[in-house]
Amino acid sequence: MKFFIDTANLDQIKEAQALGILDGVTTNPSLMAKEGIKGEENVTQHYINICEIVDGDVSAEVISTDFDGMVKEGEALAKLHPQIVVKIPMIKDGVKALKYFSDKGIKTNCTLVFSAGQALLAAKAGATYVSPFIGRLDDISTDGLNLIAEIRNIYDNYGFETQILAASVRHTMHVIDCAKIGADVMTGPLSSIEGLLKHPLTDIGLEKFLADHKKNQ
Ligand code: E4P
Secondary structure, eight states: OEEEEEOOOHHHHHHHHHHTOOOEEEOOHHHHHHTTOOSHHHHHHHHHHHHHHOSSEEEEEOOOOSHHHHHHHHHHHHHHOTTEEEEEESSHHHHHHHHHHHHHTOOEEEEEEOSHHHHHHHHHTTOSEEEEBHHHHHHTTOOHHHHHHHHHHHHHHHTOOOEEEEBSOOSHHHHHHHHHHTOSEEEEOHHHHHGGGOOHHHHHHHHHHHHHHHHTO
């Protein structure tokens, strides 16, 4: 399972990269705004900065919602750095743009996916990644993890190569449950990754080992 971090915060990206387990980064316009990154020049430079920190794929989202606009923006984003993955919303023109980029060998991440039908379309259009937003489904009393399981089933039935990127991951149990179901990738905050290493018995055990070692000195 690949681990992506879902942020545009360079310090958090560096921290996750330093752990040695980071496979990529996802961003979106809200995450960029949260970091105060405004204006085309700053935005493009920020994507380049992120690519220089991590070794893996970095999703950069288009703002246009029409086919021509998405193609123009996506092509410009893809030229910024070989690690850039063009993030395209699941709308009608978005499906056309996914197919266009797939035919050109440009990697894509189909975002804002909330149903198995949308995920099926994204795979048919040749998306590299599909991003079902599990946390936002949970927020409206709908089982986000069940969507991951449905997509896994559909993709396995037909051997679709589109990778399931569990997005809108909010906590560590989401990460574990996505791994059990077989999501290819998860993207979440640094806290969802760091939560994986915590166990009170590890802390108690280490404290005892160190105390016993001291006694023997
Ligand atoms: C995915 O690529 C999105 O950036 C993200 O996971 C959305 O998460 P949120 O629902 O916590 O905003």
